[in-house]
Amino acid sequence: MALKRMDNVGIVVEDLGVTIDFFRELGLELEGRATIEGEWAGRVTGLGNQHVEIAMMRTPDGHSRIELSRFLTPPIVEDHRNSPVNALGYLRVMFTVDDIGETLERLRARGAELVGEVVDYQDAYRLCYIRGPGGLLIGLAQELT
Structure with a gap:
């Protein structure tokens, strides 16, 4: 079976509204907002019972998306925002x-x-x-x- 596409990149944020406005100013379109919660979601992420506000932002060409997530439960556990460009992991x-x-x-x-x-x-x-x-x-x- 072959890979079909990359669906989205996820970014955890503190302020969903401010971040949506920023990416709108950049040129992305808000595709939709939702609240994800419950045991089923925690089975996917491994976080248990979770409560997350999400917003899906789409590039103008419709091919790429960013999923912005604001975790209400469980709380955020690490902060990589001030990591330098040569830090390991997803960066930018x-x-x-x-x-x-x-x-x-x-x-x-x-x-x-x-x-x-x-x-x-x-x-x-x-x-x-x-x-x-x-x-x-x-x-x-x-x-x-």
């Missing part, structure tokens, strides 16, 4: 945008902070990392050709 999500400068300007109004610098990689891409709501690490890429 990268988005291609039309104009990094314009995107940074809009996202700074929502609290985004540039991590390093905006740099050009050869003549192919303009790249940067930003910290979004709650310290989420997000990559931005602008195709130059």
Whole structure:
């Protein structure tokens, strides 16, 4: 059996509303919100009885999704938001945008902070990392050709 697709990337957040607004400003669309709770969900995650608010965000092309989760029960146990770029594990999500400068300007109004610098990689891409709501690490890429 072959892999069909990647369905979504999950990100645990503290403030679901602020994070939804941030990703909307970036250009993602809110596909839906739900509350997931109960023993059945805990059997999937291994967390037991859980209560989670989720929001599914979709890229404009409809091919990629981010699932934002705010855990009410059980409480969050670890915090990797301030980990450096060379930390082990899932680290960041990268988005291609039309104009990094314009995107940074809009996202700074929502609290985004540039991590390093905006740099050009050869003549192919303009790249940067930003910290979004709650310290989420997000990559931005602008195709130059």
